[in-house]
Amino acid sequence: MPKSSPSIDMTPMVDLAFLLVTFFMLSSSFRSDEAAVIDTPSSISDMIIPENVIMVSIDKDGRKFFGMSGKDEVKTRLLGSMAKKYNLKFTNEQVKEFVKMTNFGCDMKEMPAYLNLSSAERKNFKTTGIPADSVNNQLKDWIWYGNLEALSAGEEAFLEATDKGLEPEANDFKPKFILKVDGKAVYVRAKQVIDVFRDLNLNNLNFVTSLEHDPRKKE
Amino acid sequence: MAEIAESGGGGHDKGKKRAKKQSTKVDMTPMVDLAFLLLTFFVLTATFSKPKVMSLVYPAKPKITDPKINVEVNNAVTFLLAEDRIFYYEDAFYPEGNAKGKPATTLKEANFGGGEGSVRELLSKLNRFVLEKKVTLDADLTNKKIADTTYTRKIREAKSANEALKVLIKTDNDATCKNFIDLIDELKIADIGVIAPVDIMQSELDLIKAKTVK
Numbered sequence: 001m002p003k004s005s006p007s008i009d010m011t012p013m014v015d016l017a018f019l020l021v022t023f024f025m026l027s028s029s030f031r032s033d034e035a036a037v038i039d040t041p042s043s044i045s046d047m048i049i050p051e052n053v054i055m056v057s058i059d060k061d062g063r064k065f066f067g068m069s070g071k072d073e074v075k076t077r078l079l080g081s082m083a084k085k086y087n088l089k090f091t092n093e094q095v096k097e098f099v100k101m102t103n104f105g106c107d108m109k110e111m112p113a114y115l116n117l118s119s120a121e122r123k124n125f126k127t128t129g130i131p132a133d134s135v136n137n138q139l140k141d142w143i144w145y146g147n148l149e150a151l152s153a154g155e156e157a158f159l160e161a162t163d164k165g166l167e168p169e170a171n172d173f174k175p176k177f178i179l180k181v182d183g184k185a186v187y188v189r190a191k192q193v194i195d196v197f198r199d200l201n202l203n204n205l206n207f208v209t210s211l212e213h214d215p216r217k218k219e
Numbered sequence: 220m221a222e223i224a225e226s227g228g229g230g231h232d233k234g235k236k237r238a239k240k241q242s243t244k245v246d247m248t249p250m251v252d253l254a255f256l257l258l259t260f261f262v263l264t265a266t267f268s269k270p271k272v273m274s275l276v277y278p279a280k281p282k283i284t285d286p287k288i289n290v291e292v293n294n295a296v297t298f299l300l301a302e303d304r305i306f307y308y309e310d311a312f313y314p315e316g317n318a319k320g321k322p323a324t325t326l327k328e329a330n331f332g333g334g335e336g337s338v339r340e341l342l343s344k345l346n347r348f349v350l351e352k353k354v355t356l357d358a359d360l361t362n363k364k365i366a367d368t369t370y371t372r373k374i375r376e377a378k379s380a381n382e383a384l385k386v387l388i389k390t391d392n393d394a395t396c397k398n399f400i401d402l403i404d405e406l407k408i409a410d411i412g413v414i415a416p417v418d419i420m421q422s423e424l425d426l427i428k429a430k431t432v433k
Contacts, residue, residue: 010251017254024261041400044408045273058396178272183397187300187390190399194416198280206272207400215333216408 035065035103035122041183043209050176050206052154054146056139057103060182062189063129066142067103068175074153075099081145082108086138090115105129108138132192140196143177147202150175180208275403278415295385296345298329298338298402299419301427302393305329305338305402309345314422326426331401338402342409346384349410352377378412386411389419391427 036059057065068075079098083090086108090098094115098104106114106127114125132139154173161168177197181190197205299306306326313321329338343350356373359365365373377383386406390399399416406414 010247014247014251014254017251017258021254021258021261024258024265028261028265040270041397043271043273043400043404045271045404047272047274049270049272181396181400183395183400185396186392187394187396187399188392190396191390194277198277201279203277203279204274205277206274207403208270209273209400209404211271214408215339 034067035101035105036063038180038182039184040180040208040210042212043207044212044214045209046211047206049178049208052150052173052175053178054143054150054175055103055178055180055208056143056193057105057180058182058185058190058193059105059129060184062185063105063127064132064139064189064193065103065105066130066139066146067101068146068150070150070153072099074149078142078145078149081149082141085141085145088112107131132196137196139193140199143196143202144200147175147200176206177202177204178206178208273400273403273407275414275416294382295387296341297387297389299326299423299427300388300390300394300398300402301431302391302395303398304431305331305398306427306430307338307341312420312423324426326430328430331398331405338405339408342384342405342411346409346411348380348382349377349384349412353410374410375412378410383412384409385413386415388414388416389423390416391419391424 034057036057038057038059052069054068055066057067059065068078076095076099079090079095082088088108088111090112094112097115101119104114104122106125107130110125110127114122114127117125130139130142131137151174154175158168158170158173179190179193194205197203293310295311296307296309297312299308306328308324308326313319313324315323317323328336329341330336331338333339353374356365356370356377360367360370388399388402403414
């Protein structure tokens with residue numbers, strides 16, 4: 001008998017390992033780092049969250065957070081408009097930090113200090129969220145300017161797509177409005193946000209939910 | 220791969236064909252290590268499902284200049300959400316001693332479940348018109364009697380028909396978002412076309428208070 005080495009053929013195992021690596025790499029999307037933990041209720045709706053969104057989150061204490069998707073320039077312009085309205089100046093570093101954030105929840109006055117913190121420190125930042133009462137409705141301004149910027153960016157993208165000879169659907173380029181509410185939050189708080197949207201005549205809202213089984217469908 | 224060093228330097232054994240073949244082997248151990256490291260990383264960090272959204276169209280805010288219209292609601296049910304309980308009444312609200320001489324509205328309680336006295340059971344009874352229509356349309360669709368577009372149009376027509384159930388949702392100050400979303404969910408399951416979240420009236424709040432305070 002030849003002196004066989006104690007090794008075994010690992011080729012199939014390695015093949016499988018790489019297959020799995022490829023699968024997980026392609027299928028996983030990274031969870032973005034959000035300012036608050038929100039435990040959404042479940043529903044039977046199987047509509048996937050759209051790409052182009054303006055999202056208001058409400059955590060279980062009723063604090064409001066604002067976030068939007070879009071390119072860096074869009075967010076930069078949004079912060080510019082808000083800074084002008086609230087007579088604030090931001091340094092280039094602060095603007096860069098703002099663009100990197102997924103969402104945030106603080107008063108406009110706290111914003112410079114908030115942006116100077118690291119993302120880990122921001123989680124412990126004591127804030128009451130974005131004010132949305134009738135006297136000081138900053139959330140309304142965020143949504144209004146966010147919508148304006150998203151619409152103008154969407155228009156550019158639409159024209160670009162038309163130039164390429166595609167037949168784009170104009171609606172796909174408009175921002176969608178998403179409400180991400182914690183199940184434990186009191187509805188009155190969500191209603192404040194809904195009323196802000198309705199004041200701006202944005203009546204088509206979407207609630208983020210996790211999927212549950214539809215009792216109408218058979219197992 | 221992962222060959223033990225014993226045969227590692229065997230490539231230089233002179234005159235043996237077997238030895239030459241072995242020399243093409245590369246030690247893949249580090250690569251495999253890396254592959255498994257990556258695999259573990261992706262398995263642990265992967266989030267599979269993208270979050271889902273539930274669409275809800277709110278009625279437009281009436282302008283101050285708009286004339287006030289008193290809407291006669293027929294075939295409606297109003298759900299009242301309290302902290303952890305859900306009440307409902309059918310038709311319009313009639314206060315005690317109203318001009319029309321109808322009996323005063325009393326609240327009935329429902330629950331979120333699938334069984335007796337649940338919202339689902341109630342809605343399937345009240346919205347029978349749409350649900351029965353849907354069953355026949357579903358059958359027509361599977362038998363290819365009607366096209367997809369006709370199906371969606373007819374469903375929409377049925378949902379907005381006069382006989383279809385309309386639902387009003389009112390919440391008191393303690394109602395949670397979970398209950399609200401759960402209720403909307405039940406309405407979608409029961410194919411309710413007209414859903415209107417509206418402000419609660421003081422008289423309704425009083426009724427809830429009478430029910431919840433013992």
